[in-house]
Amino acid sequence: xxxVTQSPTHLIKTxxxxxxxxxSPKSGHDTVSWYQQALGQGPQFIFQYYEEEERQRGNFxxxxxxxxxxxxxxxxxxxxxxxxxxxxxxxxSSLALQQETQxxxxxxxxxxx
Amino acid sequence: xxxxxxxxxxxxxxxxxxxxxNCAYENTAFDYFPWYQQFPxxxxxLLIAIRPDVSEKKExxxxxxxxxxxKQFSLHIxxxxxxxxxxxxxxxxxSNTGNQFYFGTGTSLTVIP
Numbered sequence: 001x002x003x004v005t006q007s008p009t010h011l012i013k014t015x016x017x018x019x020x021x022x023x024s025p026k027s028g029h030d031t032v033s034w035y036q037q038a039l040g041q042g043p044q045f046i047f048q049y050y051e052e053e054e055r056q057r058g059n060f061x062x063x064x065x066x067x068x069x070x071x072x073x074x075x076x077x078x079x080x081x082x083x084x085x086x087x088x089x090x091x092x093s094s095l096a097l098q099q100e101t102q103x104x105x106x107x108x109x110x111x112x113x
Numbered sequence: 114x115x116x117x118x119x120x121x122x123x124x125x126x127x128x129x130x131x132x133x134x135n136c137a138y139e140n141t142a143f144d145y146f147p148w149y150q151q152f153p154x155x156x157x158x159l160l161i162a163i164r165p166d167v168s169e170k171k172e173x174x175x176x177x178x179x180x181x182x183x184k185q186f187s188l189h190i191x192x193x194x195x196x197x198x199x200x201x202x203x204x205x206x207x208s209n210t211g212n213q214f215y216f217g218t219g220t221s222l223t224v225i226p
Contacts (some may be wrong), residue, residue, distance in 0.1 A: 004156070033213070033214075035214075040218075040219070041218055041219070042117075042119075042202050042204075042216030042217050042218050042219050043157065043202070043214070043216050044216070045213045045214060045215070048213065056213050058213065090156050090157070092156075092214075094212070099208070099212035100145040100147070100162070100206060100208070100212045101159070101162075102159070102212070102214065103159070104149075104156035104157045104158070105156050106154070106155055106156045107155075107156050
């Protein structure tokens with residue numbers, strides 16, 4: 001049983017560019033949350049998707065957007081990249097009826113130059 | 114505003130010793146308190162979690178102590194081993210906002226042989 005998978009593992013972009021990160025949830029999970037983890041910090045909640053809709057959102061600008069597909073996989077899009085967007089982006093999946101138990105993927109390391 | 118405050122930032126313990134990491138929170142609506150373990154290059158992995166209706170939970174060498182009146186909780190690692198060397202994050206969430214996790218800033222634990 002595969003756990004949460006994310007792609008790509010690493011990514012280098014330049015300021016102003018756009019990036020798309022992908023996440024496949026753990027088998028059977030229907031809810032996906034995205035977090036940003038800056039170096040040396042704890043993860044910060046970006047948003048959560050369930051039934052293909054954004055259900056909760058943290059304190060992140062509209063440059064951060066997402067999508068969830070019918071198979072529960074999800075994408076995180078970041079537009080107009082800033083140097084400060086450099087971070088590890090984590091995806092976590094859970095069951096809607098057991099949301100507190102979240103399983104994290106290995107993350108995508110994004111470097112913005 | 115940091116919703117969950119974690120200390121210490123780093124910790125060095127001898128093999129066989131007890132590692133103690135502390136967290137404090139302000140929001141009394143929080144109803145789920147997990148601890149995550151993160152190794153370099155990996156996503157956080159759920160270690161143990163507690164709800165505020167109990168004061169202690171033990172799983173193997175890991176124990177959470179919870180003090181609801183003081184709004185504090187701590188992780189105790191008994192008989193610490195070099196393989197426990199990792200970064201530990203406490204977190205808190207409340208079910209009425211989709212279990213968005215608020216993480217502490219992390220504690221880097223080093224267990225020396």
